[in-house]
Amino acid sequence: DQQVKQNSPSLSVQEGRISILNCDYTNSMFDYFLWYKKYPAEGPTFLISISSIKDKNEDGRFTVFLNKSAKHLSLHIVPSQPGDSAVYFCAASAYGGATNKLIFGTGTLLAVQP
Amino acid sequence: DTEVTQTPKHLVMGMTNKKSLKCEQHMGHRAMYWYKQKAKKPPELMFVYSYEKLSINESVPSRFSPECPNSSLLNLHLHALQPEDSALYLCASSQLLDTQYFGPGTRLTVL
Numbered sequence: 001d002q003q004v005k006q007n008s009p010s011l012s013v014q015e016g017r018i019s020i021l022n023c024d025y026t027n028s029m030f031d032y033f034l035w036y037k038k039y040p041a042e043g044p045t046f047l048i049s050i051s052s053i054k055d056k057n058e059d060g061r062f063t064v065f066l067n068k069s070a071k072h073l074s075l076h077i078v079p080s081q082p083g084d085s086a087v088y089f090c091a092a093s094a095y096g097g098a099t100n101k102l103i104f105g106t107g108t109l110l111a112v113q114p
Numbered sequence: 115d116t117e118v119t120q121t122p123k124h125l126v127m128g129m130t131n132k133k134s135l136k137c138e139q140h141m142g143h144r145a146m147y148w149y150k151q152k153a154k155k156p157p158e159l160m161f162v163y164s165y166e167k168l169s170i171n172e173s174v175p176s177r178f179s180p181e182c183p184n185s186s187l188l189n190l191h192l193h194a195l196q197p198e199d200s201a202l203y204l205c206a207s208s209q210l211l212d213t214q215y216f217g218p219g220t221r222l223t224v225l
Binding site: 032034036041042043044045046049089100101102104105106107 | 118120145154155156157158159162170202204206208210211212213214215216217218219221
């Protein structure tokens with residue numbers, strides 16, 4: 001049972017344009033969401049997060065939007081740069097336990113064309 | 115500083131070998147994690163340590179044995195692995211209920 005889904009396995013965008021990566025979740029107990037960027041054979045790098053009490057969080061070129069009623073979040077990257085080319089994972093967790101169990105989506109490979 | 119270090123970077127072992135993966139963080143984080151990632155798949159949680167105590171074991175086979183000697187170190191002891199255990203093993207750390215920061219991983223190949 002895939003609780004966090006990224007339905008687009010890949011996305012290609014021109015440099016300078018906006019990249020929009022989508023993520024859907026099924027577990028209504030999730031209340032903290034993160035985006036990670038990953039290069040091959042490296043560990044995931046944290047990008048940005050959002051808690052369920054917000055619907056938007058910005059950090060430089062990265063903005064995450066959360067639509068709780070639709071159980072949907074998206075990551076906007078603008079402007080996109082060739083160095084953004086990587087696999088992007090969304091992840092979700094539910095507070096309430098003593099530790100943070102992250103559930104990852106399947107990932108979206110972003111290719112930014114020069 | 116959000117650095118988590120892992121050694122070795124690459125490891126090749128036979129099915130009868132015993133080896134260990136090491137992870138270290140100096141951010142004062144009190145939770146540490148082991149994940150396994152197969153090619154083209156998301157990371158999957160294996161173990162969580164909270165305040166140096168094992169708090170989550172995701173039904174991992176006993177050929178994987180975690181150890182947390184102190185708040186900065188996390189080991190994963192490997193014994194009698196199978197070829198299907200070949201994967202990227204990732205360590206992460208966090209303050210409790212906060213963002214997890216990952217190390218670069220150990221690429222394990224079991225022959």
